[in-house]
Amino acid sequence: MTRLALTRRNLMKVLGAAGFGAAVASTVRSDRPALAAAAAPATEGLGFAGKVIPHTGAPHVPATIVGGKIVEPQRTIPTMHETDVLVVGGGSAGVMAAIAAKRAGAKVAILERYGYFGGLWTGGMVLVVIGTHVKDGNEKKKVLCGIGDELLERLKKIDGGIIGQAAGSHNPTVDPEATKYVMDEMVREAGVDVFFHCWGADAIMDGKAARGVVFESKAGRQAILAKVIVDASGDGDVFAAAGADYTQWTYAIGTVHRHGNMDRVDKEKAKEAKDSGRKLPPLGGVTPIPSVTWVNTRGPKGDALDIRELSKLEMDHRRKIWENLKTIRETPGYEKVFMLDTAPQLGVRITRVLAGAYTLTYKEMREGKKFPDVIAVGGAQGANHREWPIPYAALLPKEIDNVLAAGRCISVDDKLLDDTRLIAACLLTGHAAGAAAAVAAQAGCRPRDVDIAKVQKVLREQGAYLG
Numbered sequence: 279m280t281r282l283a284l285t286r287r288n289l290m291k292v293l294g295a296a297g298f299g300a301a302v303a304s305t306v307r308s309d310r311p312a313l314a315a316a317a318a319p320a321t322e323g324l325g326f327a328g329k330v331i332p333h334t335g336a337p338h339v340p341a342t343i344v345g346g347k348i349v350e351p352q353r354t355i356p357t358m359h360e361t362d363v364l365v366v367g368g369g370s371a372g373v374m375a376a377i378a379a380k381r382a383g384a385k386v387a388i389l390e391r392y393g394y395f396g397g398l399w400t401g402g403m404v405l406v407v408i409g410t411h412v413k414d415g416n417e418k419k420k421v422l423c424g425i426g427d428e429l430l431e432r433l434k435k436i437d438g439g440i441i442g443q444a445a446g447s448h449n450p451t452v453d454p455e456a457t458k459y460v461m462d463e464m465v466r467e468a469g470v471d472v473f474f475h476c477w478g479a480d481a482i483m484d485g486k487a488a489r490g491v492v493f494e495s496k497a498g499r500q501a502i503l504a505k506v507i508v509d510a511s512g513d514g515d516v517f518a519a520a521g522a523d524y525t526q527w528t529y530a531i532g533t534v535h536r537h538g539n540m541d542r543v544d545k546e547k548a549k550e551a552k553d554s555g556r557k558l559p560p561l562g563g564v565t566p567i568p569s570v571t572w573v574n575t576r577g578p579k580g581d582a583l584d585i586r587e588l589s590k591l592e593m594d595h596r597r598k599i600w601e602n603l604k605t606i607r608e609t610p611g612y613e614k615v616f617m618l619d620t621a622p623q624l625g626v627r628i629t630r631v632l633a634g635a636y637t638l639t640y641k642e643m644r645e646g647k648k649f650p651d652v653i654a655v656g657g658a659q660g661a662n663h664r665e666w667p668i669p670y671a672a673l674l675p676k677e678i679d680n681v682l683a684a685g686r687c688i689s690v691d692d693k694l695l696d697d698t699r700l701i702a703a704c705l706l707t708g709h710a711a712g713a714a715a716a717v718a719a720q721a722g723c724r725p726r727d728v729d730i731a732k733v734q735k736v737l738r739e740q741g742a743y744l745g
């Protein structure tokens with residue numbers, strides 16, 4: 279056994295490996311001379327090649343216990359960035375909002391807690407886009423137009439989705455990695471400032487008006503100031519922090535997963551098993567990869583803002599998924615099926631829903647009620663009913679200014695939630711929120727005072743269908 283001499287260098291090594299380095303060292307330093315920058319080792323362990331990064335900024339003052347209570351010191355939060363429009367959340371709604379606002383001429387930043395775009399669509403592996411079309415007499419009419427449609431078309435070009443077959447009859451189904459990539463490219467081309475790995479933690483308020491967002495990252499707590507903020511977090515994190523009125527729901531929470539080797543199922547043996555009455559757990563639907571299927575999971579109702587519940591569900595779902603896989607693999611013909619992946623994001627359908635300046639109802643949706651402030655037209659599962667306009671006021675908080683909601687948390691009644699949370703609708707309300715945010719920021723007005731005709735003009739110019 280080699281004994282390690284307890285020099286400062288060795289102590290730092292041990293503490294560093296245990297994750298304590300930053301607490302005791304004033305700088306983090308390399309043990310060996312850096313390797314030549316060009317050397318890209320084919321294997322790990324060829325020599326540490328890091329460089330010392332000097333600490334900058336004020337020293338961190340941690341929370342302390344005062345009189346048995348945990349107290350955080352009052353502190354000044356550094357402003358990391360300033361922008362016209364800040365989008366919080368890079369899911370289907372947030373990405374559309376950011377691109378729309380930037381194309382409309384605003385300076386735009388997007389903040390996302392993970393390291394990729396798409397939210398539930400990609401990270402939640404909800405691959406099937408429902409609500410792209412409506413019934414129009416005996417025809418099916420496309421209502422997902424504009425930036426969302428452009429994204430699907432770009433996916434089609436790189437074989438990143440099953441898109442456009444018998445338009446409106448089949449829901450487009452995408453590959454999550456292709457979608458992340460195309461979203462990256464579209465956001466990059468638009469020129470949006472991207473901040474991944476940042477968790478929007480608080481709103482910065484000036485009375486009833488939001489002025490920006492405080493976020494957490496590995497670099498600590500920082501702020502981004504903005505004229506208008508689009509809350510595309512899905513959970514209404516920003517409007518809730520800003521003090522807007524909302525309803526909080528429990529809803530079914532599942533974990534989507536994918537099976538591989540589905541093209542290697544022995545069909546004859548599988549038929550025999552089926553004929554003998556053998557029951558199989560869900561095998562999943564088609565994806566753009568022929569050997570892969572995706573399995574949707576409904577799951578029990580839960581409060582997706584409760585971390586204990588979320589943690590339990592993550593583990594319960596994975597256990598159940600592996601039990602199902604065991605049953606599948608024990609079935610003659612299915613021996614080669616394997617678990618490709620479980621979605622890195624839990625399938626949270628609904629949490630906070632804005633109680634906005636206007637609450638769109640299911641009845642109004644079924645009637646196709648028209649609104650002068652229409653900013654999008656919603657589609658339907660299987661294009662089984664007529665088009666339904668979505669009013670701008672459903673994105674606006676009642677009292678709080680400079681915040682717009684987009685995606686699954688916009689202001690609708692409980693019966694309509696199952697339509698507005700569909701991906702096509704999230705793409706549409708995100709697009710609309712981004713365009714409106716840009717127009718308001720450029721006019722220097724509150725989003726509630728924005729010239730709606732101007733917003734509609736921008737949306738039409740960007741290809742949106744408004745009825």
Ligand SMILES: Cc1cc2nc3c(=O)[nH]c(=O)nc-3n(C[C@H](O)[C@H](O)[C@H](O)COP(=O)(O)OP(=O)(O)OC[C@H]3O[C@@H](n4cnc5c(N)ncnc54)[C@H](O)[C@@H]3O)c2cc1C
Nearest residue numbers: 367369370371391397398408478511512625685686699701
């Ligand atoms: C299991 C399941 C199955 C579904 N099936 C279908 C289906 O078949 N077809 C269909 O059309 N729809 C389906 N849906 C609904 C649809 O997937 C979602 O409603 C839609 O993708 C939501 O988009 P969004 O952009 O509003 O929110 P999200 O996709 O939730 O995006 C929010 C983004 O914000 C980020 N974020 C959240 N909080 C913060 C924060 N504080 N700071 C920074 N970033 C933050 C998240 O990481 C995420 O990227 C399903 C949903 C689930 C859960």
